[in-house]
Amino acid sequence: MPDNAAAIAEIKALLGERLSTGHSVRELHARDAAHTPPALPDAVAFPETTKEVSQVVEICHRHGCPVVPYGVGTSLEGHIVAFRGGVTLDFSQMNKVLEVHGEDLNVVIQPGVTREQLNEELRATGLFFPIDPGANATLGGMAATRASGTTAVRYGTMKDNVLALEVVLADGRVIRTGTQARKSSAGYDLTRLMVGSEGTLGVITELTLILHGQPEAVSAAVCEFPDTQSAVNAVIMAVQIGLPMARIEYVDTPSIIAISNYSGLELSECPHLFLEFHGSETGVKEQAEQMAEIAAEFGGGGFKWSAKAEERSALWKARHESYFAVRAVRPGAVGITSDVCVPISKLAEAIEATMADAAEHGIYAPILGHVGDGNYHTLLLVEEGNTEEWEAAQGLIHRMNMKALELGGTVSGEHGIGAGKMKYMAAEHGDAWSVMADIKRALDPENILNPGKMVQVN
Amino acid sequence: MPDNAAAIAEIKALLGERLSTGHSVRELHARDAAHTPPALPDAVAFPETTKEVSQVVEICHRHGCPVVPYGVGTSLEGHIVAFRGGVTLDFSQMNKVLEVHGEDLNVVIQPGVTREQLNEELRATGLFFPIDPGANATLGGMAATRASGTTAVRYGTMKDNVLALEVVLADGRVIRTGTQARKSSAGYDLTRLMVGSEGTLGVITELTLILHGQPEAVSAAVCEFPDTQSAVNAVIMAVQIGLPMARIEYVDTPSIIAISNYSGLELSECPHLFLEFHGSETGVKEQAEQMAEIAAEFGGGGFKWSAKAEERSALWKARHESYFAVRAVRPGAVGITSDVCVPISKLAEAIEATMADAAEHGIYAPILGHVGDGNYHTLLLVEEGNTEEWEAAQGLIHRMNMKALELGGTVSGEHGIGAGKMKYMAAEHGDAWSVMADIKRALDPENILNPGKMVQVN
Numbered sequence: 001m002p003d004n005a006a007a008i009a010e011i012k013a014l015l016g017e018r019l020s021t022g023h024s025v026r027e028l029h030a031r032d033a034a035h036t037p038p039a040l041p042d043a044v045a046f047p048e049t050t051k052e053v054s055q056v057v058e059i060c061h062r063h064g065c066p067v068v069p070y071g072v073g074t075s076l077e078g079h080i081v082a083f084r085g086g087v088t089l090d091f092s093q094m095n096k097v098l099e100v101h102g103e104d105l106n107v108v109i110q111p112g113v114t115r116e117q118l119n120e121e122l123r124a125t126g127l128f129f130p131i132d133p134g135a136n137a138t139l140g141g142m143a144a145t146r147a148s149g150t151t152a153v154r155y156g157t158m159k160d161n162v163l164a165l166e167v168v169l170a171d172g173r174v175i176r177t178g179t180q181a182r183k184s185s186a187g188y189d190l191t192r193l194m195v196g197s198e199g200t201l202g203v204i205t206e207l208t209l210i211l212h213g214q215p216e217a218v219s220a221a222v223c224e225f226p227d228t229q230s231a232v233n234a235v236i237m238a239v240q241i242g243l244p245m246a247r248i249e250y251v252d253t254p255s256i257i258a259i260s261n262y263s264g265l266e267l268s269e270c271p272h273l274f275l276e277f278h279g280s281e282t283g284v285k286e287q288a289e290q291m292a293e294i295a296a297e298f299g300g301g302g303f304k305w306s307a308k309a310e311e312r313s314a315l316w317k318a319r320h321e322s323y324f325a326v327r328a329v330r331p332g333a334v335g336i337t338s339d340v341c342v343p344i345s346k347l348a349e350a351i352e353a354t355m356a357d358a359a360e361h362g363i364y365a366p367i368l369g370h371v372g373d374g375n376y377h378t379l380l381l382v383e384e385g386n387t388e389e390w391e392a393a394q395g396l397i398h399r400m401n402m403k404a405l406e407l408g409g410t411v412s413g414e415h416g417i418g419a420g421k422m423k424y425m426a427a428e429h430g431d432a433w434s435v436m437a438d439i440k441r442a443l444d445p446e447n448i449l450n451p452g453k454m455v456q457v458n
Numbered sequence: 459m460p461d462n463a464a465a466i467a468e469i470k471a472l473l474g475e476r477l478s479t480g481h482s483v484r485e486l487h488a489r490d491a492a493h494t495p496p497a498l499p500d501a502v503a504f505p506e507t508t509k510e511v512s513q514v515v516e517i518c519h520r521h522g523c524p525v526v527p528y529g530v531g532t533s534l535e536g537h538i539v540a541f542r543g544g545v546t547l548d549f550s551q552m553n554k555v556l557e558v559h560g561e562d563l564n565v566v567i568q569p570g571v572t573r574e575q576l577n578e579e580l581r582a583t584g585l586f587f588p589i590d591p592g593a594n595a596t597l598g599g600m601a602a603t604r605a606s607g608t609t610a611v612r613y614g615t616m617k618d619n620v621l622a623l624e625v626v627l628a629d630g631r632v633i634r635t636g637t638q639a640r641k642s643s644a645g646y647d648l649t650r651l652m653v654g655s656e657g658t659l660g661v662i663t664e665l666t667l668i669l670h671g672q673p674e675a676v677s678a679a680v681c682e683f684p685d686t687q688s689a690v691n692a693v694i695m696a697v698q699i700g701l702p703m704a705r706i707e708y709v710d711t712p713s714i715i716a717i718s719n720y721s722g723l724e725l726s727e728c729p730h731l732f733l734e735f736h737g738s739e740t741g742v743k744e745q746a747e748q749m750a751e752i753a754a755e756f757g758g759g760g761f762k763w764s765a766k767a768e769e770r771s772a773l774w775k776a777r778h779e780s781y782f783a784v785r786a787v788r789p790g791a792v793g794i795t796s797d798v799c800v801p802i803s804k805l806a807e808a809i810e811a812t813m814a815d816a817a818e819h820g821i822y823a824p825i826l827g828h829v830g831d832g833n834y835h836t837l838l839l840v841e842e843g844n845t846e847e848w849e850a851a852q853g854l855i856h857r858m859n860m861k862a863l864e865l866g867g868t869v870s871g872e873h874g875i876g877a878g879k880m881k882y883m884a885a886e887h888g889d890a891w892s893v894m895a896d897i898k899r900a901l902d903p904e905n906i907l908n909p910g911k912m913v914q915v916n
Contacts, residue, residue, distance in 0.1 A: 103694050103803035126698075146643045157641050159650070160618065175890040180866035181799040182831045183615050185604040185654055185874040186886055187912065188894045192617070192650035196643055213700040236561050240584075242671040341639040345561035373640045408638035416643040428644055432633040435901065436646045442900035443893065454645065 004085055007065035008043045011056050011087060018046040018093070029070055029080070029088045033135070035336050036078025036419045041068060041088040048093045050166060050174060050205040057203060057448075058172025060087055066451050069199040071112065071141030074133075076337055077418030079145060079198050083452040089203060091140055097121045098206070104180060105211045106163050111140020111204050118209075127211040130155040130246075133414065134320050140204045145416040146196030150247040150319070153239075153372030154278065155212060157414070159195050166206035167194055170444035180208065193439075198416055199450040201443045215278035218246070219288050220312035221305035223295045225271045228252070228355070232348040234273065234291075234298040235371045239344065243290055245372060247276035247316075252355070254366035255322055262325030263318035268302060273371070274319050275305075276312070319368075326366050326379045333381035338397040338420075340404035341375040341413030350407055351376055354400045363396050375413030402427075417454050425454075462544055465523035466501045469514050469545060476504040476551070487528055487538070487546045491593070493794050494536025494877045499526060499546040506551045508624060508632060508663040515661060515906075516630025518545055524909050527657040529570065529599030532591075534795055535876030537603060537656050541910040547661060549598055555579045556664070562638060563669045564621050569598020569662050576667075585669040588613040588704075591872065592778050598662045603874040604654030608705040608777070611697075611830030612736065613670065615872070617653050624664035625652055628902035638666065651897070656874055657908040659901045673736035676704070677746050678770035679763035681753045683729045686710070686813070690806040692731065692749075692756040693829045697802065701748055705734035705774075708829035710813070713780055716824060720783030721776035726760060731829070732777050733763075734770070777826075784824050784837045791839035796855040796878075798862035799833040799871030808865055809834055812858045821854050833871030860885075875912050883912075 012019050020026070021043045031038035042065075047053045060067045066086025073080060082088055091112035099108040102125055109118060116136045119128050131142060133149035141147075143165070148157035155161065164178030167190075177190035194202055225231035231250055238245060251259070251272045260267045273295070277287040288305035295303055306312060318325075327335050342350045351367055354376075358365035369376030378400065380393040401411045401424055411417075411424040425433045437455040440447070447457050470477045478484070479501045488496035500523075505511045518525045524544025531538060540546055549570035557566040560583055567576060574594045577586050589600060591607035599605075601623070606615035613619065622636030625648075635648035652660055683689035689708055696703060709717070709730045718725045731753070735745040746763035753761050764770060776783075785793050800808045809825055812834075816823035827834030836858065838851040859869045859882055869875075869882040883891045895913040898905070905915050 101801065101803065103698070104801040105697065106801075146647075148641055148643075152641060156618075159647065160614075169889075169893070173889050175888065175893060177890055179868045179886070180801040181833075181862075181868045181871065182802065183606055183610060183799055183833065183871050184868035185606075185872050186868045186870040186879065187875065187883060187891070188655055188659070188897060189604075189617065189647075189650045189653065190890055190893060192647045193897075196645070196647055201646070213698055215700075239563065240561070240671055242673075341641055343559065343562040343564075343638040344640065345559065375639075375641065404639075410637045410639045410642035410644045412644040413639065413641050414643050417645065421644065425645060428637070430633065431627075431631050432635055432648055433645070435627070435633060435648060438900040439646060439651075439897055442896040 002064035004042045004063065004065045007060050007063035008087065010059045011043070011045055014055055015045055015052065020044045029090065030082065032073045032075040032078060032080050034076045034078045034418065034420060035334055036081050039081045039083050041082035042085040044088045044090050046090050046093045050168065053089065053168045053203055053205050054172045054174050056087065056089065057168050057170065060448050061171050061446060064446050064448060066448050067203065068450050069144065069203050071138030072114065074135035074137045075141060075145055075418060076415040077420035079416060079418035079453065081419055091138060100125060102127065106180065106208050107211055108206065108208050109139060110206060112138050114138050115142065122211065126214050128214050129209055130212050131158055131161055139207055139209065143195050143204055143207055144197065144199050148414045150249060150370055152370060153248055154244060154246040159192055161210045162191055162195050162207060163210050164208040165191055165194050165204055167202035168205055169202050170446065170449050178208065198418065198454050200440060200454045201449065203449070217279060217281045217284045217307060218312060219277045219284035219305055219307040220315050221275040221288050221291060221303065222315060223273045223300045224268050224302040225273065225300050228271055228351050229348040230298045230300065231271050231273055232371060234295050234300055236344055237294050238291060239372060243287060244279070245275055246278040248372040249274040249319060250369040250371035250376065252367040254364065255326065255368050258325040258329050258366060259318050259322050262328050263321060265314065265318045274315060322368055323379065327381070329364070330381040334384050336380045336382055336393050336397065337377060338400060339375060339377045339413050339415045340401055340409055340411055341373060342404050342407045342409030344374040346407040346409065347371065347374045350403055353403050354378060357396055357399055361392055361396060363392055365396060373413060374409065419453060460522035462500045462521065462523045465518050465521035466545065468517045469501070469503055472513055473503055473510065478502045487548065488540065490531045490533040490536060490538050492534045492536045492876065492878060493792055494539050497539045497541050499540035500543040502546045502548050504548050504551045508626065511547065511626045511661055511663050512630045512632050514545065514547065515626050515628065518906050519629050519904060522904050522906060524906050525661065526908050527598070527602065527661050529596030530572065532593035532595045533599060533603055533876060534873040535878035537874060537876035537911065539877055549596060558583060560585065564638065564666050565669055566664065566666050567597060568664060570596050572596050573600065580669065584672050586672050587667055588670050589616055589619055597665055597667065601653050601662055601665055602655065602657050606872045608707060608828055610828060611706055612702060612704040617650055619668045620649055620653050620665060621668050622666040623649055623652055623662055625660035626663055627660050628904065628907050636666065656876065656912050658898060658912045659907065661907070675737060675739045675742045675765060676770060677735045677742035677763055677765040678773050679733040679746050679749060679761065680773060681731045681758045682726050682760040683731065683758050686729055686809050687806040688757045689729050689731055690829060692753050692758055694802055695752050696749060697830060701745060703733055703830060704736040706830040707732040707777060708827040708834065710825040712822065712824035713784065713826050716783040716787050717776050717780055720786050721779060723772065723776050732773060780826055781837060785839065787822070788839040792842050794838045794840055794851050794855065795835060796858060797833060797835040797871050797873045798859055798867060798869055799831060800862050800865045800867030802832040804865040804867065805829065805832045808861055811861050812836060815854055815857055819850055819854060821850055823854060831871060832867065877911060
């Protein structure tokens with residue numbers, strides 16, 4: 001029988017003040033940035049070392065007490081909600097950059113290091129870590145959720161940029177997956193198995209991340225399109241000819257209006273692409289010019305590009321603030337976000353289906369997308385406590401997810417499963433979902449690691 | 459109790475003439491390109507459909523009969539040797555390109571399609587599949603062994619270029635891993651778990667592969683260096699500044715001599731880098747010039763580059779024939795090859811250690827490497843039946859592998875584990891190796907899938 005209290009008493013003896021059972025601390029760890037109903041852990045631990053994490057997990061294992069790893073709580077599908085109580089492991093005290101290997105283009109860090117902190121610490125090295133989900137998430141959390149974001153079109157996702165991990169298993173043993181070598185054919189790819197497993201197979205206590213050279217030059221561009229299809233066609237062409245775009249974002253008309261109002265940027269009321277190019281001085285100029293030609297071919301106009309840092313910053317600041325810009329359209333409303341990812345050939349069809357659905361049901365549903373990956377998001381605004389609006393929003397999101405599956409896509413390009421998308425796992429994976437459960441049972445037979453997420457085991 | 463005969467009788471009823479128990483056919487499937495002692499399967503099946511594979515595996519599962527997937531037998535560590543007899547699944551009859559999705563840059567194929575066949579069929583599309591291990595292997599085999607080769611520095615390995623799989627599980631169920639979407643955060647990464655699992659977790663029956671645009675222009679280059687360290691330093695610099703090399707190969711002096719004699723190329727007797735660049739006409743020119751500058755900075759000389767197809771072909775033909783060039787140094791001798799991969803900062807140290815070891819023990823050990831990845835190979839020539847030479851060769855290979863681990867690397871960059879490198883799995887992975895065994899037990903409880911490889915389960 002699970003005995004959370006016994007586990008917590010043992011952990012208290014180990015960590016002292018670094019285990020909190022206070023209501024306010026527990027409440028701070030009860031929800032992420034999603035609108036999943038919160039659930040409080042019984043205690044929050046603040047480990048400082050891998051050894052402490054191992055000890056805490058071993059204690060929890062003996063007592064059948066749930067363990068929920070926690071970064072900074074920016075996940076978007078209720079990943080860190082402690083449905084069954086237990087101990088939340090807050091990694092804020094494990095936030096050191098341990099080793100920078102410049103020649104090998106990698107860095108070894110603790111899981112509580114955030115994306116912005118890492119790039120700040122790397123600034124003088126000429127290297128950077130490119131994955132950018134928008135939020136200043138921890139890199140442990142980004143690995144656990146297989147995060148990506150605006151730069152995935154060029155640099156890939158966390159799956160492509162984690163070289164090796166240190167992981168505490170469900171019974172407290174510590175393993176290392178991967179080596180410092182850039183590639184390997186030696187054994188099952190446990191690194192990629194852990195990346196995206198949302199804390200259900202092990203607790204990440206150290207990461208070796210792949211770094212990239214800071215680009216010599218960066219340029220940004222915006223371009224207007226008459227409709228979604230023409231914008232997407234321009235992107236398909238750019239991808240096909242291998243234009244090495246660093247970011248390429250689709251921003252629909254409702255989003256453009258919200259962004260214009262919020263940021264003060266002057267943008268025409270039509271769908272846009274926001275782009276960024278990385279390369280040499282001449283390279284980024286050429287890339288922007290080539291993109292301008294492609295855009296023109298597909299009816300795009302008003303193409304503007306700039307290599308000036310302040311203009312570029314203004315553009316990407318506006319893009320990254322789009323969440324707040326949309327929220328500002330209806331102050332006080334609850335924001336409900338969802339993402340799906342489809343083959344790029346189906347992206348216009350998918351987006352247009354969501355737009356038509358929103359129009360039909362009278363729902364305000366601005367759409368933004370990492371269009372080079374076929375990944376798009378919507379952000380719905382619902383009045384707190386208004387059941388009718390809530391259900392209408394959930395209906396639209398449900399149809400958007402089912403449409404993505406129908407088109408050969410996935411119910412999540414980057415937000416993950418957490419609590420919010422469990423209901424689609426069977427539809428997306430079929431029998432492969434039961435294989436995931438088999439793996440979960442093999443690695444966590446007591447089901448203590450972030451239970452209730454990702455797989456169904458009992 | 460395993461009953462291979464009962465399984466084979468059932469399969470015979472299913473496949474008729476497409477199940478062979480003839481000695482010569484079994485012997486043809488008893489070994490790969492490695493010098494692992496051969497072992498004959500009891501029968502060889504030639505399935506034509508996923509359904510047949512599923513039926514065969516289900517029959518084998520019921521009878522505890524081993525199943526060994528087989529492509530064309532070009533693996534290099536005894537991956538397909540049927541240690542415990544059973545049924546070898548030869549995929550030569552499942553060799554169709556099923557769907558080309560040009561806009562989505564992917565292709566759906568059966569596992570028996572070879573690399574050259576695929577690129578031949580793609581020629582008119584403007585797309586290609588870049589992974590090139592040298593041999594004309596099947597893509598099912600390349601996925602199963604997480605193959606890479608000369609182009610990995612630019613395009614990654616099979617892990618980066620398999621989008622989705624259809625897999626027959628140990629009990630005959632058919633699952634799909636991944637979707638047609640370019641990225642996903644929905645669930646454990648079963649695709650990456652299967653890639654590199656060497657047929658021990660499931661049998662791959664269909665692959666969706668990522669394609670790339672055929673480069674507008676290609677240039678090749680050769681450059682001479684006074685020693686290993688200077689060549690490697692030039693590569694490190696090129697990698698650090700982000701020079702997008704498509705291939706970059708280190709070729710040591712003994713290899714150069716063998717290649718010169720064999721191919722007729724006139725090359726100075728010193729370490730070389732062989733390079734290839736993909737891009738626009740001006741791009742490949744710029745890249746070659748930039749590399750020439752870097753090479754000069756590190757003492758490199760005799761830099762020659764060419765965008766002429768015939769000169770490029772001659773160079774890469776010579777590189778790809780290096781295996782035969784080295785074999786020709788001692789006609790009739792047995793070739794024993796091994797590969798390791800280390801952090802690039804340690805590559806010169808690793809190569810020099812192997813060179814010194816070879817010199818000390820009087821062993822002819824030419825070295826070639828995919829140096830952008832930190833991956834290098836040696837090919838030793840041993841007189842058939844000469845135990846002393848055999849043991850000396852094994853000793854050198856053992857020390858090369860242990861040195862790779864000592865330097866933070868892996869015992870295989872691309873050849874895999876198979877039968878040959880099982881002895882290093884504990885040293886490389888520690889407790890993570892037992893996690894691999896846990897996964898194997900969960901997915902293949904009867905241990906019928908390519909038993910005796912990769913993990914120890916009984």
